[in-house]
Amino acid sequence: MATRRFTFFLSFTFSIVILTVYIITTHIYNHQPFLRSSPNPLFLKPDDQIWPELEFNWRIVLATVIGFMGSAFGTVGGVGGGGIFVPMLTLIVGFDTKSAAALSKCMIMGASASSVWYNLRIQHPCRQVPILDYDLALLFQPMLMLGITLGVALSVVFPYWLITVLIILLFSGTSLRSFCKAIEMWKEETLMKKELERPREFVNSRGELLIDTYEPLIPKEEKTPMQIFLFNLRWKMLTALIVVWAAFLALQIIKNSLVVCSTSYWAVTIIQFPVALSVFGYECVKLYKESKKRKNTGNPESVCEAAIDWTAPHLMFCAFCGILGGTVGGLLGSGGGFILGPLLLEIGVMPQVASATATFVMMFSSSLSVVEFYLLQRFPIPHALYLMAVSVMAGFWGQFVIRRLVAFLQRASIIVFILSGVIFASALTMGVIGVDRSIRMIHNHEFMGFLEFCSSQ
Template sequence: MRLTVAFLVGLFVLSSASAEAIAQETKTSQKTRSGYKHVWPDMEFGWRIVVGSIIACLGAASGSVGGVGGGGIYVPMLALIIGFDTKSSAALSKCMITGAAGATVFYNLRQRHPTLDLPIIDYDLALLFQPMLMVGISIGVAFNVIFPDWLITVLIVILFTGLSIKAFLKGIETWKKETQSKKEATKSSELMEEFELQPESLNNTAPKEAQETKRSKSSVLDNIYWKEFGLLVGVWVIILALQIATSYTTTCSILYWILNILQLPVAGGVSIYEAVSLYKGRRRIASKGDLGTNWRVYQLVFYCACGLIAGIVAGLLGIGGGFILGPLFLEIKIPPQVSSATATFVMTFSASMCVVEYYLLKRFPIPYALYFFCVTVIAALGGQLVMKKLIVVLGRASLIIFTLSITMFATVLSLGGLGLKRTIEKIQHKEYMGFYTLCTYT
């Protein structure tokens, strides 16, 4: 623990020195052609950094466990406590989401499915959702520029209130099933003690124990499906290249729209390939066991649309797409551990793409980004270790679902409160409350 604190303090000192070196790039107020001001506070050690770091740790720990990244906690913290403007907070939160998600993926690459001899990350599920999520991010970023703060606030409250309630009810349902399973296991144990286990029965349990040991000791290379992983990386590289090329064109020019539209066949092609393969039975969502077959067309279309919506929400609000994907995966009967791991895996691609784009657009200060990136990496790893021990001790995977629900409810309070505050300020100052124009924003 002392080493961790010393590391964070040392990192902060280095980041502060870097802040002075690039002072010209991190001006207190930067104004775009549309009239929007980006506010970047100076990086100084004080209560704001301390409180912000604590909140970032809590957000990263809970977000990594729930598979949602924690962006709904980062954005209000950066705006209300550290002092960034809303849009810069959204950009900086992507750095923090990438740190937490990347650390969680690194941890999960060593883990196995809780009941099957499979990796805990479902790569076919990722192939179905990740490409559409990436396209949705691009659309969401554009909406982030266009939509007024009051409308974003309304969307936050409606969407995340519903999702948090849904996740909480799912957690209660899973908790009851776990309780029933515990009772049945206790009865079986009592019967076995009453009739006294024979040596042969004890020997029959050995292969299962050996199998569990084998699963827990699987290497990272065993847990990566290279073909599927290569497709996911390919989509990430191509869409990122198109986004970078778009940033060097004139907004709303013909070339600008062509480069944006080219994302659709790239992402759509991979998602459609995966959907057709699932429909014809060539591939299957293995993490569902025997339930991972017999997909219908309307289901696959709906899931691809959900991936697109998750990306739009993520780009619009500056949060991780896991807020949509996590509850959705639970609804289609994916185990909580696999749901969290896969949602985080998918989210890592989208968040990291946004970080590169925002870096090229100079939307966040580097010292702050480096500091909070490292904070979230450490906190996410800690959260994963603690949750794994709790699940082993208590036998309650539903804890993951409750963490997801609580994180989403905290997002409603924090992001909703931030949006309400900004809206009231604009009303008091009689500022413009309508939609902005994408073509005049850089």
């Protein structure tokens, strides 16, 4: 499977890079003790809090335009757009890095919420099922949140320049893979459109050649917007997702109030594992039983949107991808959307459903961060409300325009092209900023190696 090869290639590359860097930096700093006395202020103490005033000027206008476009295209692709928001808020508006990351989560939450509201009011393009795949959401959400927790912890330990290298590797790889996927889909759609446009020939009972130039009329049940909305809602699955979200939020709030590296701190951290694994295990058993039941009855229809067979190896592979995506997302500050969107496409989910489901999951993960940041007072409320309002409008209009364009051109590959473009833009902006900051750290003779977790909090 191409998905497995690509995923294991990324994880193997990351492992080799991290191991090599650890060995080299450990050797250098062990033989040059004076370097160890020059700690990296980026991690050992919080950045100076810079909150500019919310006033009408060219900076806020440019930030509004970039935020609107980033939210519109980011939610359509199902990746959020955090890789665009953080550089925009730091370079243009003037926020410090930590405040920019917190405001970025606010923008992602606003755009995701409006996109989910829009998607709940539209029908599945080809099946009588909800546009949101709740099974996939419940399968990936707990592992993604668990991975984000691990990634955030690793971001404290990893040097800034190494995180920049991982950003460039990950985003470039996923962008290229998504772009190739979009080209394949575009070619398949072109062949399909040519096949549909070609007149069909058949012979009647008298041996006369007839040409059929009309498509068969398939009656489709028309539903009101309220009927579609209620059909797309699955209260049992939605309640389960909310319970997982609330459990992780409570654990994060409790952990933030404890002394770092204390016994209670590690106890609360470890509790997150059984919470995530229990929900994931429940969904695994459900998908496995349903898939086995359909196979025994000879029903070839897939259990959910994914085109893979829900066997034990595939479920374990999904768990690995969820944790890997969350870890990388937490490490790079992207929240996991840059992994989940391409991953859903790789396992066979159609673009419209992949976009809607990834945005749905991202709404939970981003809102978890926003509540936590709010309790820690990490962002100014006026800026947060304004940028969230911009993102809410952008998320709605982005979905509206692109969905209409996909329906008009009959090319769902447009969504995948947008996903690839947003990831590439994020790799470019975050890569350039990361390289520039790393060069300045080298000129200032700052510590460039791995840090201890407990002393770096």
